[in-house]
Amino acid sequence: MITLVDYGLGNILAFANLYKRLNIEVSVAKRAADLASATRIILPGVGAFDHAMTQLEQTGMRPALDELVLDRGVPVLGICVGMQMLARSSEEGVLPGLGWIPGRVKAFRGVLGRRVALPHMGWNEVSPRAGAELFRGLEAECRFYFLHSFYMACEQEADVAATCDYGLPFHAAVAHRNIHGVQFHPEKSHRFGIQLLKSFAEIQHA
Amino acid sequence: MLRPRIIPCLLVSRGGLVKTMRFDAPTYVGDPINAVKIFNEKETDELVVLDIDATANRAEPDLRMITNLAAECRMPLCYGGGITRAHQAKRIINLGVEKVALSSAAIADPNLISRTAEEIGAQSVVVVLDVRQGPRGYEVWTHNGRVATGRSPLDLAQEAEARGAGEIVVNTIDRDGCGVGYDLDLAKAIRQAVALPMTMLGGAGSLEHLGRLFQACGVVGASAGSLFVFKGPRRAVLISYPDQGTKDALLQASLAPASPWP
Numbered sequence: 001m002i003t004l005v006d007y008g009l010g011n012i013l014a015f016a017n018l019y020k021r022l023n024i025e026v027s028v029a030k031r032a033a034d035l036a037s038a039t040r041i042i043l044p045g046v047g048a049f050d051h052a053m054t055q056l057e058q059t060g061m062r063p064a065l066d067e068l069v070l071d072r073g074v075p076v077l078g079i080c081v082g083m084q085m086l087a088r089s090s091e092e093g094v095l096p097g098l099g100w101i102p103g104r105v106k107a108f109r110g111v112l113g114r115r116v117a118l119p120h121m122g123w124n125e126v127s128p129r130a131g132a133e134l135f136r137g138l139e140a141e142c143r144f145y146f147l148h149s150f151y152m153a154c155e156q157e158a159d160v161a162a163t164c165d166y167g168l169p170f171h172a173a174v175a176h177r178n179i180h181g182v183q184f185h186p187e188k189s190h191r192f193g194i195q196l197l198k199s200f201a202e203i204q205h206a
Numbered sequence: 207m208l209r210p211r212i213i214p215c216l217l218v219s220r221g222g223l224v225k226t227m228r229f230d231a232p233t234y235v236g237d238p239i240n241a242v243k244i245f246n247e248k249e250t251d252e253l254v255v256l257d258i259d260a261t262a263n264r265a266e267p268d269l270r271m272i273t274n275l276a277a278e279c280r281m282p283l284c285y286g287g288g289i290t291r292a293h294q295a296k297r298i299i300n301l302g303v304e305k306v307a308l309s310s311a312a313i314a315d316p317n318l319i320s321r322t323a324e325e326i327g328a329q330s331v332v333v334v335l336d337v338r339q340g341p342r343g344y345e346v347w348t349h350n351g352r353v354a355t356g357r358s359p360l361d362l363a364q365e366a367e368a369r370g371a372g373e374i375v376v377n378t379i380d381r382d383g384c385g386v387g388y389d390l391d392l393a394k395a396i397r398q399a400v401a402l403p404m405t406m407l408g409g410a411g412s413l414e415h416l417g418r419l420f421q422a423c424g425v426v427g428a429s430a431g432s433l434f435v436f437k438g439p440r441r442a443v444l445i446s447y448p449d450q451g452t453k454d455a456l457l458q459a460s461l462a463p464a465s466p467w468p
Binding site for chain 2 (some may be wrong): 009014017047081119120125146191
């Protein structure tokens with residue numbers, strides 16, 4: 001059972017539809033009680049970092065999520081801003097992140113100035129690290145849709161699951177034990193995204 | 207490497223898909239959901255859907271239609287038409303749409319761009335400029351090309367960027383549906399004026415026209431209506447989209463140092 005965390009941000013419907021097509025059961029969690037049966041969790045997210053953190057805290061799901069992810073090892077996948085929320089902080093805001101993976105979120109503009117068009121919008125090649133679980137079957141060809149101006153920088157190289165290049169190489173996916181995150185939008189990335197979301201559904205508990 | 211985007215633009219009028227010529231004479235070309243299904247199968251880069259009745263009729267965005275489109279769409283979707291307030295944009299994003307397009311209302315009140323960017327994030331705010339070339343140069347028009355603004359597209363593009371837009375779509379009214387190629391001079395000028403993703407719309411009649419745009423401007427969006435909904439000189443309705451191999455060859459040719467198109 002894939003549980004989609006619905007805190008008012010992100011494309012819950014797109015994930016639900018996609019998993020339905022794959023015949024994989026999904027549920028939507030709007031409050032802590034809805035998380036009880038979760039065996040895999042997807043944390044979507046769009047918009048500004050602080051807004052996303054505030055919205056998530058307001059649902060009251062934070063303590064339950066901390067327990068499931070940190071104590072019980074339930075696999076979680078953060079998407080886009082949902083991945084950035086895994087970090088400790090973001091240059092986009094002042095609120096702390098979930099802090100589940102050591103790292104901070106940086107602004108492309110701060111590093112690159114006006115040398116590139118921002119946001120980073122469109123299809124880009126992603127290079128998975130050898131053995132990255134989520135990228136099984138995507139070793140030969142791996143292309144995803146991105147839409148973002150900030151990126152997460154991991155403190156530990158071992159937590160990097162995939163990289164991408166846009167004016168600079170950046171961490172496009174992270175994995176730390178049961179905690180996963182992707183900066184791109186698998187739900188809008190055709191067969192590449194379907195393959196990745198299928199892999200997440202099949203990932204083993206830590 | 208980030209790839210240039212090839213983006214079908216679908217126009218909705220009275221619940222059906224239409225294609226116009228110079229913003230006029232809409233021809234019925236089919237059902238929107240059916241078209242989305244076909245573009246899913248063709249692994250389309252992105253899709254733009256514009257409701258051309260909403261602003262002209264001062265109607266609200268049709269949330270039921272947008273819900274159905276978003277649920278079916280497995281590629282990034284941009285919706286435009288009738289959005290005049292930030293909270294409408296937020297509702298549309300929550301239906302599962304990646305980007306919303308603002309035009310008339312944002313040109314009349316540029317604060318709408320910043321308010322919308324605050325609500326949904328700058329990356330999801332697209333500003334569409336409908337441009338016509340007149341004796342005094344390029345000018346932006348609104349309300350389906352019926353109201354002149356007296357503003358230049360370069361000024362408005364820069365203002366949109368300053369207010370926090372995430373993308374500029376430049377639609378050339380006089381080329382709409384004509385298949386004569388994009389206005390490359392305008393595209394280059396906008397490309398140099400803003401550090402935002404930009405997409406050209408209007409005039410593409412062949413894949414070569416897309417290639418010429420990428421050659422002139424690098425990694426930008428190439429959007430088209432007729433090219434992807436009509437086939438042949440008699441403009442028979444047939445939805446098409448280049449396959450991956452064709453796209454790869456096109457991108458390679460247009461971004462290579464020595465181009466096949468003089």
